[in-house]
Each structure stands twice: as structure tokens, then as C-alpha cells.
Amino acid sequence: MVMIVGTCKLRRVISVDTGSKVNDDSQLVARACHDSTAFVQLYHSHYDAVFRYCVHRLFDRQMAEDVTSEVFLKVIENIDGFKGNEKQFRCWLYRIATNTVNNYLRKTARRKRILKVACEQTNSRFADCEEPADKLALLREAVFTLKPRYQTIITLRFFENMKLTEIAEVLGSSPGTVRSQLTRALVKLRKVLTAEFTEKSEVN
Amino acid sequence: MNDNEKQFKDFVSNIKLDDTPDTNHRDMLERNLLCAMAKQSRQIKIRRFIMKSQITKFAAAAVIAIVVLGGITFWPGGGSDNGQWWLGPPAAWGQEILASLDTFKAVTCHEQTVFVMSDGSEHTSLTWNILYVSRDSYRRDIYDDDFLREIQWYVPDGGGTLHHSIRYDTKSYFTHSGEGSFGNYDPVERMRSCVSRLDSADRLLGEEVIDGYNCVGFEISADNSEDRVDCIWFDTETKLPVRIEIRGLSVTDQPDKTLTIIQDQFDYNPGLSADTFIPQTPEGFIHAHPDEIKAATEK
Numbered sequence: 001m002v003m004i005v006g007t008c009k010l011r012r013v014i015s016v017d018t019g020s021k022v023n024d025d026s027q028l029v030a031r032a033c034h035d036s037t038a039f040v041q042l043y044h045s046h047y048d049a050v051f052r053y054c055v056h057r058l059f060d061r062q063m064a065e066d067v068t069s070e071v072f073l074k075v076i077e078n079i080d081g082f083k084g085n086e087k088q089f090r091c092w093l094y095r096i097a098t099n100t101v102n103n104y105l106r107k108t109a110r111r112k113r114i115l116k117v118a119c120e121q122t123n124s125r126f127a128d129c130e131e132p133a134d135k136l137a138l139l140r141e142a143v144f145t146l147k148p149r150y151q152t153i154i155t156l157r158f159f160e161n162m163k164l165t166e167i168a169e170v171l172g173s174s175p176g177t178v179r180s181q182l183t184r185a186l187v188k189l190r191k192v193l194t195a196e197f198t199e200k201s202e203v204n
Numbered sequence: 205m206n207d208n209e210k211q212f213k214d215f216v217s218n219i220k221l222d223d224t225p226d227t228n229h230r231d232m233l234e235r236n237l238l239c240a241m242a243k244q245s246r247q248i249k250i251r252r253f254i255m256k257s258q259i260t261k262f263a264a265a266a267v268i269a270i271v272v273l274g275g276i277t278f279w280p281g282g283g284s285d286n287g288q289w290w291l292g293p294p295a296a297w298g299q300e301i302l303a304s305l306d307t308f309k310a311v312t313c314h315e316q317t318v319f320v321m322s323d324g325s326e327h328t329s330l331t332w333n334i335l336y337v338s339r340d341s342y343r344r345d346i347y348d349d350d351f352l353r354e355i356q357w358y359v360p361d362g363g364g365t366l367h368h369s370i371r372y373d374t375k376s377y378f379t380h381s382g383e384g385s386f387g388n389y390d391p392v393e394r395m396r397s398c399v400s401r402l403d404s405a406d407r408l409l410g411e412e413v414i415d416g417y418n419c420v421g422f423e424i425s426a427d428n429s430e431d432r433v434d435c436i437w438f439d440t441e442t443k444l445p446v447r448i449e450i451r452g453l454s455v456t457d458q459p460d461k462t463l464t465i466i467q468d469q470f471d472y473n474p475g476l477s478a479d480t481f482i483p484q485t486p487e488g489f490i491h492a493h494p495d496e497i498k499a500a501t502e503k
């Protein structure tokens with residue numbers, strides 16, 4: 001068994017050196033392939049962002065948790081093939097999350113079920129607060145009418161507040177293409193949301 | 205951002221969507237991921253190594269083709285007495301193995317405990333370890349089934365050893381500095397001990413395939429009064445240990461059962477990052493002596 005002889009005379013607090021966080025971040029991804037402690041650090045740095053992105057794509061917490069789990073399992077399976085820094089890792093992570101969400105939504109039945117469940121939840125949860133509920137339901141329905149790629153762009157742009165260059169990096173596309181796809185997505189959304197926009201314009 | 209985008213942004217900003225992460229899910233997923241990472245890392249590494257390199261792809265394809273089509277046995281000893289090096293004097297090939305062990309900068313392995321009941325039935329413990337050993341440092345990751353419970357480091361500290369451990373189940377850590385060592389957990393020391401006693405091996409266990417490697421095993425009685433028996437299997441190709449079993453260990457206050465400790469899935473020079481052996485404490489973990497944790501757990 002383990003032999004530790006001697007009195008406990010030195011207590012030492014060992015913690016991650018926050019002063020060298022920048023350097024740590026650049027090497028964290030490489031270390032995470034082999035070192036579970038490094039992976040845990042990386043996981044904690046990105047869990048919230050991935051979860052939020054999934055919620056914003058799926059409009060459902062439970063499904064978002066399932067997809068988030070799947071995303072990080074894919075990260076474990078593929079991280080040793082990833083070469084890049086922390087920023088590139090973030091893009092890579094969003095790319096995995098996007099593909100996982102799209103796969104999740106791909107099956108029509110599942111998509112319809114998500115829409116139905118989400119609408120029911122919204123209607124019951126916000127029964128006393130009609131306006132936000134209406135808007136959320138309207139947004140959800142409108143977003144789900146878009147192609148998965150357009151949904152991704154809308155979510156990254158308006159919920160994750162990403163620049164076009166960042167979205168382009170996530171999607172492996174050019175900023176110009178993303179710009180035109182964003183425009184098309186907004187045009188389509190506008191048709192569904194016309195009433196809301198009109199109302200807002202009148203208020204303004 | 206053009207007018208269309210601004211208008212939509214305003215619309216979205218008025219919508220309340222509950223996107224606050226649940227810490228329970230985050231913690232549970234963390235444990236599952238760590239377990240998956242430990243279990244899969246070795247298999248994935250081997251597969252990727254083969255499939256990413258053009259040379260290894262061809263080599264793997266060639267080996268499969270020749271073995272399947274030609275029916276040629278590659279393994280030493282597979283059909284020729286010349287390949288059965290283990291039939292020669294252990295003093296010679298044992299020294300070769302000991303010399304090989306000296307060249308490794310790091311070794312990792314999996315460790316599992318099995319309880320053997322008086323009727324011969326076996327019960328595998330849900331607790332298992334991943335051991336990391338370098339020339340002067342050690343680390344033990346302890347899992348309870350799918351849950352990474354604890355990480356222990358034993359690293360040089362002046363003239364002694366620093367023992368640092370973190371526990372994920374209690375979110376606590378403990379640091380102790382003094383004399384001491386990794387003790388019987390050190391798999392490389394265990395290998396050396398077995399190899400140095402091969403001259404007096406009780407019997408040859410013969411050849412068998414373990415973890416995909418063609419192996420040859422030996423059974424060696426321990427040099428003490430206990431009924432302990434050590435078994436070690438070597439890869440017939442590389443001569444490196446593939447599995448070690450320490451059988452017949454007594455269990456305190458339970459004379460009707462014995463323990464078998466199994467160390468396997470050895471990875472020699474696995475390319476660990478330098479900070480594998482640097483003790484760390486996750487943010488928010490509290491300092492607590494193991495006795496305090498034990499007392500709190502018993503309450």
C-alpha cells in the first residue's frame with residue numbers, strides 16, 4: 001500500500017496560476033488530449049457557451065442538455081486530431097455543436113415534436129404574460145422554417161453575438177457568403193414576423 | 205449591422221429564453237466525459253495512428269493481407285522453436301527486459317482489484333485506477349465505476365515526496381509533504397521485482413492472447429510467508445510486460461476472501477504532457493484531511 005512516513009508539517013495550496021492564463025490557454029487544448037485535468041479546465045471554460053448555443057438552437061433545455069453531452073463526447077473522440085489554439089478550438093467546438101444540432105433536427109418527426117413540445121411549454125409557462133410568450137413562439141416557429149444553415153447563422157449572429165468573420169470560420173465559409181445567407185434568412189424571417197416588425201415600427 | 209439586422213436584434217432582445225446552465229448536468233457530464241476519456245483514449249490513439257499515416261495504413265493492410273491470404277504466423281514462437289525466447293535461461297532475457305524498462309521515461313497502466321471468495325467465485329471491485337509513472341513522479345486517477353473520484357500525485361519535494369490529492373466527490377484537496385513513496389502501486393517496480401525472480405518461477409503458464417497481444421506467462425511464488433502468487437505475462441514480440449496479477453493477498457478482518465490486483469493495458473512512453481505530474485487544485489475545492497472526509501462520510 002502507499003507509504004507516507006513523517007509528520008504533516010507543510011501545507012501547500014496548489015492552484016492553477018491565473019497570472020499566466022494566456023499562455024495556459026494556448027497550450028490547454030494540446031494538454032487536454034492526454035491530461036484529464038486539462039480537459040476538465042477546457043470543459044468548464046466552454047460548457048456554458050455550448051449549452052446556451054444549443055438552447056438557442058433548440059429552444060428546449062432538456063434537448064439542449066442531451067445535445068451538449070453529445071457534443072463533448074465527440075470532442076473527446078476527436079480532440080487528439082485537433083491542432084490549433086484556444087480560439088480555433090472555440091470555432092471547432094461551435095462547428096461540432098452546429099453539426100450535432102442539425103443532425104438532431106434532421107429527422108422531420110423529431111423536428112415537429114420539438115416544435116409542438118416547445119409551443120405547449122411556452123403557452124403554459126407564459127400564460128400570464130402573453131406578449132413574451134407570443135414572441136418566443138413566433139420566433140421559434142419562424143426560425144424552424146429556415147434551412148439548418150440559416151438557423152445556425154441567425155443563432156450565431158443574434159444570440160451568440162458573433163461577427164460575420166467568426167461565423168464564417170465556424171461554418172468554413174467566407175464572410176461574404178455568410179453575409180448574403182444572413183440577408184436571405186432575414187428576408188424569410190421578416191415574412192413570418194411582419195406583424196411584429198410592423199407593430200414595433202409603429203411604436204417607434 | 206444594417207437596419208434589418210438591428211430590427212431583428214431588437215426583437216430578439218425582448219424575448220426571455222431560459223438558458224442558464226444547470227450545474228448538476230454540468231457535473232454529471234464532466235464525470236461521464238472523464239470516464240469515457242480514460243476508457244477510449246488508448247483504443248482511439250492506436251486506430252488514429254494507423255489510419256492517419258500513409259505508411260502505417262499500407263503496413264496494416266499488408267499485415268492483414270499476408271496473414272489472411274498466406275496464413276503466415278508472424279509472432280515469434282508461433283511455429284518455430286527459434287522464436288520461443290522464453291524457453292532460454294531467464295537470466296539472459298530477463299536482463300534484456302530490465303534494461304528496456306530503464307529506457308522508458310513514462311509508463312501508464314490500468315489497475316483493477318478482484319475479490320476471490322472461499323468458494324472460488326470472483327467479484328470485481330467497482331473501483332479502478334489509471335496509474336502514471338515517470339522516473340521520479342507518480343500519479344493515480346481513481347475511478348468509482350464511471351466516476352472519477354480522486355487524483356493523487358506523488359512528486360519530488362526537496363529531499364522527500366509531496367503527496368497531493370484532489371477529490372471530485374467531496375470537492376476537496378489535501379497536501380502532505382514528507383518522506384515516502386508510491387510504494388506497491390508502482391507498476392514498473394513490480395515488473396522489476398517479477399523479472400528478477402523469474403529464475404525461480406514455479407511454472408510456465410503458456411501462451412495466450414491478452415488485449416490483442418500474443419503473450420507468454422509465468423507464475424512466481426512470492427518471497428514471503430503469505431500465500432501470495434505473482435503472475436506476469438510478456439508480449440512475445442517485444443518481451444515487454446502486458447499484464448501482472450498479484451494473487452492471494454489477504455483482506456484485513458476477512459479471512460474468507462483474498463484479493464487479486466491486476467495491472468494491465470500498459471502504455472510505454474505514452475507521450476504524456478509535462479504537467480501530468482504537476483499537482484493542481486480546481487477552483488473552489490476546500491482543504492480537508494482524508495480522516496475528516498472519512499468521518500464526514502461515515503456520519
